[in-house]
Amino acid sequence: MSFLLACPNCGPRDVNEFHCQGEVTIRPKASPSRRELSEYLYFRRNVAGVQREWWYHRMGCEAWFLAERDTRTNEVLSTELPE
Amino acid sequence: MRLDPRPGERIDRSEPIRFTFEGKLVEGFAGDTIGSALYAGGRRVFSRSFKYHRPRGLLCCSGACPNCMMEVDGVPNVRVCVAPAHEGAVVKAQNVRGSLERDLMAATDKFGGPFTPVGFYYRTMIRPRAAWPLFEKFLRSAAGLGTIDKHARRTGRYDVEHRHADVLVIGGGSAGLEAARAAAASGEHVVVVDENAPRGDAPGGLELLAPATALGIYEGGLVPVAAGRILYKVRAKRIVVATGALEQPVIFPGNDLVGIVLPEAVRRLVHDFSIRPGEKAVVLAADDDALAIADDLRDAGTQVLEVVDLRNGPHRISASGTKGRLNGVGVEGVRYNCDLVVASGGRQPAYSLLAQAGATVAYDEGRGVFVPRDLPANVEAVGSVTGEGTGSIAPAKTLLGDKTFVCLCEDVTEKDVKRAIAEGFDSIELAKRYTTVTMGPCQGRLCHLASVRMYARETKQGEDAIGTTTARPPWSPVELGLLAGRPHEPGKRTSIHHRHKEAGATMMWTGSWRRPHSYGDPAAEARAVHESAGLIDVSTLGKLVVRGPEAAVFLERIYPNRFADLKPGRIRYAVLGTDGGRIMDDGTVARIDDETFYVTTTSTGAEGVIEWFEWWNAIWKLDLSIVDVTGAVAAVNLAGPQARELLGPLTDVDLAPDAFKYLDAKQGKVAGVPTLLLRIGFVGELGYELHFPSPHGETVWDALAATGATPFGLEPQRILRLEKMHVLIGQDTDSESNALEASMPWIVKFEKDEFVGKWALEHVQERGMRDRLVGFEMQNGSVPPEGGAVVRDGRLAGRVTSARFSEQLGRAIGLAWVPEELAVEDADITLRVSAGLERAKVRLRPFFDPEGERLRS
């Protein structure tokens, strides 16, 4: 039972109830070059610090939401449903 | 020997308990531990040490050290000093060859000092290499403590309970109880965890878990508590750590001899079990509590020869013994003949739980101990764990004499530590790994402080500069069984499962589902599908309803195929891809009406597809809902040339070929059950996939089976689909496969403005195909293994992903990835079969009914 995550619908729950989709990436708008596409598909900032990321409440309300988490401490600073 | 009854003793003399040790009868009383009963009966040697096989006796008597580990009722490594004695227990010594008194392995002690210094193994048996495995065999046989019963089975007796409290107090000593009472008085729900068996009822208003051990303070404030067979998972708003302090041994030559104990052992032996610990004793202590132990000894009839306050400067101490048992101790040149030495180098705060929770650990110069600092939010410390009342003495320069142990679990001596430093292992973490000090069963309780202080002394640095090693959970050794809980099987079953079992199906796993492999004769089942009709349970398919004004837009965007133009009542094959263009899953999409689509997925992919749909729509925010009906809807496929005739009488849907065409979807009733009928054909024959509410699973199945349709399992289905070259996602494709190279270019509609994976597939198209998934036909009829190699010039050129012998075709067929240039009808490829090479011809069109006439019939 690792850290807790506050699902915007359900409240604080154990991290194992969730699926983490990783950091929020920016999808290219137009037809990207091979290099741009590779950057989008594979390359990650992987920051040591606050990261904005996607989570899914798999064993709960089955909603996707966004969290800001400090990857150095696993402290979750905020969570919100996508606008 | 046992004293006369004393007030407060834990034993109940009216209830004798008898058990055996090494086959000999031992008598004790209810309330005794196995260790106390053995001690009362005169046993002093309890174990042999890890490396040197030196005799070891009770030391802490509180379950912390390795000295009393024995095998009890077949369970190894039981600390008998705290294990309750019970009638009929079978207790044996462990880690000895021979007996505790005469252990053949004790020779390692004689030779093991000068001849096996720390790091010995790293420097020997290097050459010749062939000698090492033999030597290793010997090493392995000598290593380890207890023996595992190879025939032991699971007892299934463990359970998990959850506790939510306002306050959790860890440690039921005076400071812990005081904090607990105060919290309870203010109306808070308080749980107290204590390692010792409770005496009487818990104080009012508190929930006491005892004897129990808090295993750690994990992220999120979870505190797992081991209480015998129950694992409590406690979460509290506030955690109060009152784990007290750990008595520390004194470092001197012969400090491991049997008869040298910590003060707590005396307290327990005398007060709990009414045992006289020895006849003549010397007390060496560094705090007032420990010095007061002399009174307890006298009280128990032990003659106290000398009480030495170690705080009065360094003392030259050396103990001697015969056959590992203490016979005397020298202090500052004066020798005392005695059978007991109570030695305490002070007390170290038991801060591990706090450190794990995030506190920093700092050296308290004044006290000579490490203390916790900067406690995390919602965690408090009270009592001696804070450092209050604790202290330790520096290890004195030792005299010549017997071995001087820093770590009893691992038999690490002072000499080993000095040598490690001299060799350059000058950080405490490196030293820990090199000497293995603190890595044994006491988890550093009795050796961590001593090793740090010795390091400080030898390297002429402060203890603060040396620092501590990381506190690693669990705080106490915990049985795998307790962690594992009850055995349980997570398998999912369809609503028709019992019918399969009744029909004698052999079941197999597909993902987390249990499915029939076959009902006994896969070839006959496949034949039935080709010749008459077969029936298969496909309830495991993932099933979603996507509904809303923008449902069509959503599917159009998420799939490479086109769905906006799909007419209500029609079905289309659907391959789902990632934005990297890689195949994720496949299934069918049936349009029920303008705004409603019924989507199926593979059996193992359902959850992933739902999450994937939901995720994209969290981004796109189209006006639609996605409902997972996988569990609510059962499905069976009736397939074969007679499918129409057999189904006709059971349904109100017009099955006439013109009225219900291939890839039509219709709603009606089957066997009186509302059903969605999909005319699709994974197995290559006329077929109807029937989807209906799962509570009716057996009703529909029974009605169809009564028509004479033959139930068939997954194995015949695999043969049938392979004859049609239908791809199994996840078997014929892997995490890198894309739809173009998987020979499904027709499902990719590049003309659409946008779809997930479009750009990546465009780049694949641009760079050209590298490999292709093709069919093949063996030339000599042997069946290559699935996963077998396609070989060219002796090198791997591709892989066989599916292969079967088709009775229908009379040939061995399969699917394989081959280099693009070989993806040509009739091309020759070479496959590895039983480590030999066999030839096959590439086939690009379905092996069976290539025009799909039977499907459409």
Next chain:
Amino acid sequence: MKDIFRVRRMWRPRSELKPRYDVVIVGGGTHGLATAYYLAKNHGITNVAVLEKSYIGSGAAGRNTTIIRANYRTPEGAEFYKKSVELYEELGADLDFNLLFSQQGHLTLAHSDRGIITATERAEVNQLLGIDSRVIGRDEIRELCPEMDLSDDVTWPVMAALYHPRGGIIRHDAVVWGYARGVDRRGIEIHPYTEVTGIDRENGRVTGVQTNRGPISCGTVISATAGWSTLVCDLADVPLPITTHILQAFVTEPMKPFLDVIIVSSQMHVYISQTDRGEFLIGAEIEPYTTYRGTSTFPFLEFAARHTLELFPQLERVKVLRQWTGLCDVSPDYSPILGKTEVEGFHVSAGWGTYGFKAAPIVGTTLAELVATGDTPALIQPFELERFYTDTLVSEVAAAAVSH
């Protein structure tokens, strides 16, 4: 033999940093030390500094589960690790340090048809490359591991296994120390507690590094910092296709010999071996979220215990002594990222996921050759960072469901 009793320093105490080195290696783990070792041994390059932010071997080198094997799924991977196993077999003699390499054999269990296919794929690739690796059935499994529960009435019956006789476990710390001693004796400097805080470049090529102990100028920098690769490469503005995850393991109290082969179950995500000291060493899969916080979790213990007992019910009363956690760089295709980057003179060894320790000697050999010759050795060409731009991934993913 005389060396056994003579007390001799393994390595010199840390010296002052020199203003310039030819090569600076960031990371004093197995990869960094091995690279330094082969730079000196194979190429005579000794004006080298190994900078380690903590003590040597403090990262993945000292936290892995010590399994060495070559039975990979891709030909590129299998060929690479084959060389690594061969080097490991000779390494003790080469370093004159017994690494306690215990080639007990390695069994990857298959519990499903799919599992057998994956095992077969690997065996086929391995056999074509001359790696001793084959799929065996229950009878042979029973001979190798009579204690394992091979009955049908368990959740995941064992159907077959990929058997790799030369797979083994080794004393991981000894690998670190052996290399460190070899490095030190060849005149290369090891600088523990020296953290790199900047990587200096001019015109797209490396000119030096900044450290907490001052600047160093150099022509070549190698990052060998599993777990922290992204952060080190950020200093050179080299983006990586990596996420950082924790991987956990635990040991039990030492027991008499019970298990003489390494057991891996990809289905159950658990791997089990028994060390020469008698401890069971048990690990699972990486945690699914990215993090730099190397904290141990309790669900891991429950998960790994449950699956261990599925295979070995006899261990029910064996006690867990200590759990720990390490950081892993995970790449999209589960293959490493090795060699040149777009910054001239800046090379990486990253993206190892859970496989890094197994590769130390061959990483050292090939990176040393790259530094000495300027050319990427053929063996590691498939693993260049460039592959993510050219869409030529080397996918171990199917085999990586868990295979340690």
